[in-house]
Amino acid sequence: MIFLELFYVFSKIGIFNFGGGYAMLSLIQDEVVNKHHWMTINEFTDIVAVSQSTPGPIGINCATYTGYTAVIHEGYPTWAAVLGAVLASLSVIWLPFILMVSISKFLIKHHDSKAVTSIFSTLRPVIVGLLAAAALMLMSKENFGDPTESPFVFVLSIILFLFAFVGTRLYKVHPIVMILLCGLAGLLIY
């Protein structure tokens, strides 16, 4: 039964996803391509590319796309495929959600306890480091262009990066407005 399988596989993917998006790609690939043959490796690469250019967490994107494609491949009509897509997406969410509820309730209850206070006072500086690391790792050729092969793209990317950084930091431009502005700039200039 395809719907039960989707539910099982994506629940598993959801609960084993520590540390976000890209960490879970190899897990998804193993389940969806190698074990269940719901899509080919090429289709999988395509969905990763699509995920990078659509909103939302990559895990949800993969689940939605796989749910739809897998049900269509089984010969069901479109409405059933839409149902499969929604089911797969919700399967990724529900187990971590229950876990999150328990942890949050515990933290809200013990918010003022000495132990929780001292743990969080060390963890806050760590989060600053985590964000810095995420930004550093994204400063790559894929995102900024190759300085030797495409110097124009590289220079323009640096300018857009500085523009977005200064704009949101100093002039308090809303991040959403900034994304739209940079997207428009890309469309007009390239």
Place this chain on the structure above:
Amino acid sequence: MGIYTDIFLTFAKIGSFTLGGGYAMVQIMEKEVVDKKHWLSHEEFMDTLVVAQSTPGLFAIDMASHIGLKLKGVTGGVVGALATALPSIIAILLIAMFFQTFKDNIYVEKVFMGVRPCVVALILAPCFTMARKAKLNKYNWWIPVVTAVLIAAFGVSPIWCILVAGIGGFLWGKLKD
């Protein structure tokens, strides 16, 4: 506007602009949830980041569940989580159904060449606000530096950094007593 509608609309908006993974939405979420709606203080927002990072599941969804839960219990959490996921489900469904060639579209690629560096800046920018809110001083400035180097240069999982720092903080608290 009811509080549930408010939670739903706020997180649907955040979900719609989460391009390039969970971290990119940190600044958008901080702006909406802390600056505009005053649902959380800056400190509480950072604690939410810690919790979301150290539990399984998708970062953005975890954040939304935790904030929704803080505001309105389990129902608030469900509304927040679903609202964050909804825009991406709809977008991918439309692409799966109608636009198989979406990613090959030259205009889409042009827009994203502009958006990608912006997303990196959006991830970097909140570090500076947070450094102040995390009360960084001459005794603990090395914590974020060591964390960033371990993760970015040595490929250490963020989970380990959080675990070690959490245990360290707990022991340090005990030691001071």
